[in-house]
Amino acid sequence: MDISAAKAALRKAALARRDLITDIESRAFADRLAKIGAGLVAEKRARTASAFWSIGTEPRTLPLLQNLARQGIATTLPVMQGRGTPLLFRLWREGEPLNEVKWGIKEPLESAAEALPDLLFVPLAAYDKAGNRLGYGAGFYDRTLAKLRALKPVTAIGVAYDIQEMPEIPTDATDEKLDYVLTNHALIVCK
Numbered sequence: 001m002d003i004s005a006a007k008a009a010l011r012k013a014a015l016a017r018r019d020l021i022t023d024i025e026s027r028a029f030a031d032r033l034a035k036i037g038a039g040l041v042a043e044k045r046a047r048t049a050s051a052f053w054s055i056g057t058e059p060r061t062l063p064l065l066q067n068l069a070r071q072g073i074a075t076t077l078p079v080m081q082g083r084g085t086p087l088l089f090r091l092w093r094e095g096e097p098l099n100e101v102k103w104g105i106k107e108p109l110e111s112a113a114e115a116l117p118d119l120l121f122v123p124l125a126a127y128d129k130a131g132n133r134l135g136y137g138a139g140f141y142d143r144t145l146a147k148l149r150a151l152k153p154v155t156a157i158g159v160a161y162d163i164q165e166m167p168e169i170p171t172d173a174t175d176e177k178l179d180y181v182l183t184n185h186a187l188i189v190c191k
Contacts, residue, residue, distance in 0.1 A: 006170045011134055014126035017163040018057045025161075029184040030060035033159060034067040036182060037121060041073055044155050046118035048074040050089050052159075053098070053106040058123055059159050059184075062094070069093050076115050078144070079107045086144040091115050116148065119155040122178065127158050131177035131190025132169035145176035155179050162186065 041049050049068055051061040065075050076089035080101065090108035092098070098106040122141050126134040135141055141156075148154045158181040165183075181188040 003170050003172055007134055007137070010166055010169065011125045011137065014134065014164045014166065015057075018125075018161055020163070021057055021161055025184065026057075026060060029161065030063045032184060033059060033061065033121075033182060034063035036187060037064045037157070037159075038067045038071060038073075040155075040157060040180070040182070040187075041068060041119055042071070044119055046073065046155065048076060048089075048115050048117045049119045049121070050076040050078060050117035051121040052123045053077055054123075055104045059161065061121060061159070064121065065092075066094055074115060076117050077106070077108050078140075080105070080140065083138060084143075086147045087140050089115055089117055116151065117154070118152075119157065120145070120148075121182075122156050122158050124158045124160050124164070126164050126166045126169060127160055127178065127181050128166050128169045129181075129188055129190065130168075131158075131179065131181070132171050132175065133158050133178050134166070134169050139174065142174050142176045146174075149176070157182055 051065050054060050068075050077092045078087040079090055090112035092108040100106050124133045145156055156178045158178040162183045162185050178190050
């Protein structure tokens with residue numbers, strides 16, 4: 001099996017697992033993410049942090065964004081610029097308007113200021129303990145992390161449920177590693 005087929009099979013299995021998460025588990029993880037995620041931002045002394053706008057069964061990130069804003073951290077959401085390009089980040093706080101774009105993702109308006117995050121909470125389909133991340137297949141975060149890491153030190157924290165862990169994620173030269181994975185039960189320091 002080639003790497004693309006292997007990734008597709010793992011992605012399908014991991015997302016099927018994630019679809020089994022109950023609403024109670026989802027709410028509990030949102031609270032955990034808001035508390036522990038904010039602690040990581042403080043520990044890393046990040047002045048600007050990015051989280052993704054949750055869609056479908058992804059872990060809920062709005063409580064995290066709210067908590068960070070209460071702590072005076074500048075919060076951003078990613079904005080897609082087109083297939084094959086890195087994401088850019090625009091400042092956003094709860095209550096500010098958003099555009100709904102592809103896949104139901106919400107993004108800040110073009111009038112929102114751009115900012116480079118110091119720390120990113122990253123969505124994923126699957127992960128392994130070595131920090132390998134399997135995304136949704138478009139490579140947005142790999143290109144984005146590569147670009148940001150070429151500019152400055154950046155911390156990448158994958159956000160997932162324990163059941164999305166795989167023994168090993170196949171990788172290629174374009175895949176960027178995570179520094180941590182924050183799950184509903186653990187904080188994994190990736191090696």
